[in-house]
Amino acid sequence: MAPALIVARRELAGYFATPVAYVFIVIFLVLAGALTFTLGNFFGRGQADLQPFFAFVPWLFLFLVPALTMRLWAEERRLGTIELLLTLPLPQWQAVLGKFLAAWVFCGIALLLTFPLVVTVNLLGQPDNGVILSGYLGCLLVAGAYLAVGAAVSAMTKNQVIAFVLAVALCFVFGTAGSPVVTEFLSTRLPILADIARGISVAERFGGFTRGLVAARDLVFFASFIGFFLFLNAVVLDHRKAD
Amino acid sequence: MSALIEIERLTRRFGGFTAVDDVSFTVNRGEVLGFLGPNGAGKSTTMRMLAGFMPPSSGTARICGADILEQPVAAKRHLGFLPEGAPTYPEMTVTGFLEFAGRIRGFKGGELDDRVAHAMLLTQLEGVRLQPIETLSKGFKRRVGLAQALLHDPPVLVLDEPTDGLDPNQKHEVRELIRRMAPEKAIVISTHILEEVGAVCTRAIIIARGRVVVDAPPAVLEEEGSSLDDVFRRLTLGTEAHAGETA
Numbered sequence: 001m002a003p004a005l006i007v008a009r010r011e012l013a014g015y016f017a018t019p020v021a022y023v024f025i026v027i028f029l030v031l032a033g034a035l036t037f038t039l040g041n042f043f044g045r046g047q048a049d050l051q052p053f054f055a056f057v058p059w060l061f062l063f064l065v066p067a068l069t070m071r072l073w074a075e076e077r078r079l080g081t082i083e084l085l086l087t088l089p090l091p092q093w094q095a096v097l098g099k100f101l102a103a104w105v106f107c108g109i110a111l112l113l114t115f116p117l118v119v120t121v122n123l124l125g126q127p128d129n130g131v132i133l134s135g136y137l138g139c140l141l142v143a144g145a146y147l148a149v150g151a152a153v154s155a156m157t158k159n160q161v162i163a164f165v166l167a168v169a170l171c172f173v174f175g176t177a178g179s180p181v182v183t184e185f186l187s188t189r190l191p192i193l194a195d196i197a198r199g200i201s202v203a204e205r206f207g208g209f210t211r212g213l214v215a216a217r218d219l220v221f222f223a224s225f226i227g228f229f230l231f232l233n234a235v236v237l238d239h240r241k242a243d
Numbered sequence: 244m245s246a247l248i249e250i251e252r253l254t255r256r257f258g259g260f261t262a263v264d265d266v267s268f269t270v271n272r273g274e275v276l277g278f279l280g281p282n283g284a285g286k287s288t289t290m291r292m293l294a295g296f297m298p299p300s301s302g303t304a305r306i307c308g309a310d311i312l313e314q315p316v317a318a319k320r321h322l323g324f325l326p327e328g329a330p331t332y333p334e335m336t337v338t339g340f341l342e343f344a345g346r347i348r349g350f351k352g353g354e355l356d357d358r359v360a361h362a363m364l365l366t367q368l369e370g371v372r373l374q375p376i377e378t379l380s381k382g383f384k385r386r387v388g389l390a391q392a393l394l395h396d397p398p399v400l401v402l403d404e405p406t407d408g409l410d411p412n413q414k415h416e417v418r419e420l421i422r423r424m425a426p427e428k429a430i431v432i433s434t435h436i437l438e439e440v441g442a443v444c445t446r447a448i449i450i451a452r453g454r455v456v457v458d459a460p461p462a463v464l465e466e467e468g469s470s471l472d473d474v475f476r477r478l479t480l481g482t483e484a485h486a487g488e489t490a
Contacts, residue, residue, distance in 0.1 A: 006346045010332070017334035017375075080330030084391070087294040087326070088347045089319035241296065 003090035007098025008105070015106055020071075024064060028110045031060055036117065048125025053117055054135045054210040058142050058203060062175055065107070065143060066167035069150025070160045072099055073237065077158050086241060096234045100151055100226075107143035111136060131212035138209025141222040145202050146171045148229035155236040171202075178204030246271050247321075247399050247429035248293070252302035255288050255453075262288045264453035265302070270429040272398070275421060277444035277461065278433040281479050285453040286433040287327045290403050293431075294324040306399050320348070323397035325405055329388030333377035337368055337387055340376060344391045362390040365420060381408040389417065393424075400430045406439060418443045437472055441465070451479040 015021040032053065036042050040052025076082035085095055121127045150167040157163050176182060178201025186194035198204055202225070205218045246269035255263040263285040270276050280286050291297040293304050295311045295318060304311045309318040331340055341359045350358050363369050366386040371379060376387055385408050392400060405421070406414045421430060421443050434440065440447050440461050447464060449457040456478050457464065464474045 001346065001351075003347055006343065010335075010343050013339075014332065014334055079333070080326060080328050081332055083291070083294075083296050083326040084324075084330050084388075087296050087319060087322070087324045088344060089316045090347055091316055238298075 002094065004094040004098040004101060007085075007090070007095055008101040011099055011102030012105060015102070020068075021106065024068060024106075025110050025113060028060060028064055029113055032056060032114055033117070035060075048121045048127040050117060050121060050127070050132050050135060051210065053114070054139065057111075057139045058175060058206060061107075061139075061143050061146050062171050063168060065146040066150045066153075066164050066171060068103055068106070069147055069154050069167060070163040072103065072151050072154040074154055074158055074160045074163055082241060092238060093230075093234045096151070096230055096237065100147060100230055100233075103147050103151070104140075104144050107147065108140055111139055111143070128212065131210075134212050134214050135210045137214065138206045141209070141219075142202055142206050145174065145222055145225050145229075148226040148233070149174065152229045152233040152236060155233050155240065174200060174202045176203065177201040247307055248431065249305040250289075250293065250302075251304060253289065253292055253299050253304060254301045255285075255292060255297065256300045261453050263292070263299075266450070266453070266455055267302075268448060268455065268458060270399075270431060272429055273426050274446055275425050275430045275432065275444045277440035277447040278431055278450065279435065279437070279440065279447055279475065280433075280450040281435070284450045284479070286450060287403055289450070290324075290401050290431070290433060291326075293401055294322060294326070295319055296326075320395075321397055321399050323392035323395065323400045325388050325392045325402040327403040329385045331376045331384060331387050331391075334375060336373050336375055337363070337379075337390075338372045340387060341390055341394060345394055348395045350395070358394050362394045365393055366390040367416065382410060382413050385409060386413070386417075398428055400424070400428055402430070402432045404434055405432055406434070406436065414439075437475055449475060449478050 035056040036050075036053045040056060042052050045052070073082065076085060086092060118129075118132060121132075122129070146167075149170050150163070153167045153170065154163045157166070177197040182197055183194045186197055205221050208215055208218050248270040250266060250268050253263055253266045254261065266285075266289060268276075278286050278289070288297065292299045293306070293311065295315045298312070306318040307321040309321065311318045332343075335343070338359060341362060342355060345355045345358050363372060366389050368383070368386055368390055371383055376384060379387070385405070389402070389405060392402065402421075406417050409417060418439065421432065424430065425443075425445075432439075432444070444461055447457065447459060447461050448455055457474075
């Protein structure tokens with residue numbers, strides 16, 4: 001087994017050995033369900049799809065994912081185990097990748113547990129399950145993008161509160177960069193920046209997935225986005241691990 | 244015998260403060276090096292650099308010929324390292340933790356089980372094998388860290404205060420263990436318990452203000468003064484007093 005997978009397995013077991021996992025999953029499911037049925041008007045819309053759910057998931061991840069990543073490296077520092085982990089014979093990027101994978105799989109588990117929603121729409125009507133599937137894929141990719149940002153931020157600071165706030169702020173920037181409010185403001189003043197804002201927007205890419213469009217360029221976007229922040233994580237870790 | 248640990252002009256600065264200043268030494272197979280010094284002298288920093296955790300500001304080190312900067316993974320494969328304070332993952336069981344370290348080191352299946360069982364035997368951990376580490380006493384936690392360092396039977400052992408927090412019987416056991424392993428390995432232990440140096444070390448290095456001030460067998464040190472304590476105090480306080488005058 002690759003060292004990254006061994007690290008991921010240990011991390012994932014660690015989530016479930018503490019209340020972190022259960023609190024995260026319960027809060028995620030309660031909020032996702034409540035928002036979908038109340039604000040999302042799930043029944044009143046009269047349509048057999050999961051659009052209200054997909055509209056809220058990125059906003060939930062905006063706060064819950066940084067809560068997950070803030071302790072990623074800070075906790076290792078606090079316990080001193082970072083010294084143990086990084087003196088085991090594994091390349092440093094494998095440790096970075098392993099931690100990321102564990103958190104990503106964990107978000108995947110949380111998403112999987114929203115399956116009653118899928119069952120419900122299938123009982124009530126004939127939804128396009130392809131669109132639902134691509135929507136879930138989009139959610140997973142958004143989670144991955146936010147996780148990569150949060151993990152990199154967590155490597156920068158020992159302080160978990162700072163890691164959380166910075167990660168939320170950064171994820172918010174990437175989440176909303178493509179929204180009309182931002183791009184219209186920019187296009188009247190600095191048109192070049194408007195294009196860039198649309199280009200780096202996670203939400204913009206996610207929109208395609210919720211409509212059932214799985215485009216290669218969106219997949220490439222998420223892959224390079226995640227790759228870039230994991231690389232940043234490894235670089236920061238290399239410089240700051242002993243501080 | 245060839246040197247298993249070669250430290251070459253290792254230096255580490257933190258801002259304007261030089262924690263480790265141009266330290267060079269080698270350790271051969273069969274040697275147990277006691278690394279002594281007052282708190283803050285640079286013992287842990289030197290060990291962290293040797294273990295590949297903290298990059299040196301200048302200089303380098305080799306473990307079994309593998310450069311810690313150019314071939315970090317190869318160097319770490321030959322090394323068993325007990326970090327300061329023996330950190331472990333508190334929520335894991337003793338067995339789970341040792342299996343994790345063993346898997347990273349490439350053991351699997353029956354061999355992994357054998358390695359873990361052997362390491363637990365050496366450090367007398369069998370009684371607590373399925374307990375979460377956070378429920379263990381300080382002495383047990385230290386031994387879990389030690390078991391992790393011994394798991395792969397490495398030719399080089401670097402142990403940062405291996406007997407800290409152990410009761411006298413456990414200290415005795417750990418010293419016996421180190422003595423038994425000594426002939427085939429190069430071992431570096433840091434300590435500020437001076438009796439330990441006389442008990443297990445074949446050689447002592449005293450470090451003060453980041454510099455090596457003495458490198459001699461403990462017997463020679465004891466001849467110089469009335470006791471190791473006196474020698475230690477004279478050498479380490481001497482440098483500090485001297486540095487204080489020039490400052």
